[in-house]
Amino acid sequence: MNSQNQVESTLKEILKVVEPSREDWVTRFKIINELREVVQSIENLRGATVEPFGSFVSNLFSRWGDLDISIEVSFGQCVSSAGKKRKQTLLGELLRALRKQGGWSRLKFIPSARVPILKIVSKWQNISCDISIDNIQGEIKSKFLFWLNEIDGRFRDMVLLVKEWAQANGINNPKTGTFNSYSLSLLVIFHFQTCVPPILPPLKDIYPTNVVDDLTDCRCQS
Template sequence: MVSLDGATVEPFGSFVSNLFTRWGDLDISIELSNGLHISSAGKKQKQTFLGDVLKALRMKGGGSNLQFISNARVPILKFKSYRQGVSCDISINNLPGQMKSKILLWINKIDGRFRHMVLLVKEWAKAHKINNSKAGTFNSYSLSLLVIFYFQTCIPAIFPPLKDIYPGNMVDDLIGVRSDAENLIAQTCDANINRFISNRARSINRKSVAELFVEFIGKVEDPFEQPQNTARSVSAGQLKKITEAFARTHDLLTSTNQNQISLLSNMAPAHVIRCITRPYGGGYFHPTQPQVQRAIRPQLQSQRHFQNVSQGTSSNSSSSKGHTLVHRGQQIWRPKS
């Protein structure tokens, strides 16, 4: 078994970025010791180490639903803990994942609507069964990047190009002494975020989250590890399902014939709806239809198509009602880097 001397267990993902829901997975990175320096374990070593962790979990009986995804770009061991019932994804030396999570947390300082939008988009995607990379649809990180791109391109823009927050390829800069590399990234991002916030000349977008959601549309690649495509799991067979989900929801939100049941069923999965409509304070919490309609009526003419900015039309694309998606390396939209 690989030595655990000096190793640390560190969370990342939505738990660190504060974009988690009570139903989400917990992402864990086991950081192997390399003194003060960032460890450079290769994929084979990570696979071997996770295999040993898998054996230990089986022997100790610490969890169920054990699944070792060894051939993924980042090998992962998945399991569900017996004690808390939390689903966990374990990876090895995933410092890039930790830093990306922190940057998502930091940019929320620019505008708190980012967190609300990401949570809304994630629940909407789950309701339409397009938030499952194992089934050929989006992972949650890709959905967060979709929101970032939209915030960069809405009018007025809410976020700046990400190169204005951290120039260059962040993952390539994770070398040498760990504390030095992390501090440099943190200080650079903090200074640039504060500079953007304090710019009194920029126009302020004052749209509500409901209005922003109606306008929301996009698909991206990872801006912190170019040209990594975080939506590489999206399969050709699922593209039609994804585009139809966007089109169906857009039609509903811009319709004057909405009703509470159809709105809720389109915006969140059933277990979430049960939580928000349960008795609360002596009554029931129900978002009222007139409030939703007032929020979205100004956006009746909002954009309804995916713009393909790649050259020509890909044979791997699928369209519905004017929406076009391009998959597997043929990106159409991404956060401005």
């Protein structure tokens, strides 16, 4: 076996290890449904929706990847109207409800972050969850990555491999000043766009207008 074949064989073995199983998908949906029940038990959050985003939605997560959740409370609007203080208050109420219910560990509320966030760990496979309020930017990024994933399956494989490489080398942790997973995905996008011939098109060909402006002008009909 020549060196190129050895590399390809090794990469395929790595992908087999990190590839989520059906159980991994089922477990994450179970966590989402449990969070929905808790959210609906909170008076100030009744009617809000629990929406996953991040690598789970873009189908770029490994079997031990975490779960990003946005609680949508902007009733009648397509864009968040909740201010930071409101988000802090709602996440604080959710924290108390989760503690009361039990079954969650390592609950940590970070109200002072640029985007207030509640970090928890589920009893199911010890999956970490990051919960925020009206995280429209996170949802937009997830959708774009999903579209790119649909264009060419090699994009997903490369992102998973790069993320595993980064974790193995200690450079996939923004808390220590290194790359977050979204940044690593952007590096893969750039590489695929600059291949000869290119594998991925310019992002403007996927969404030709300004998505932020479109969402800002958008209002849902009640």
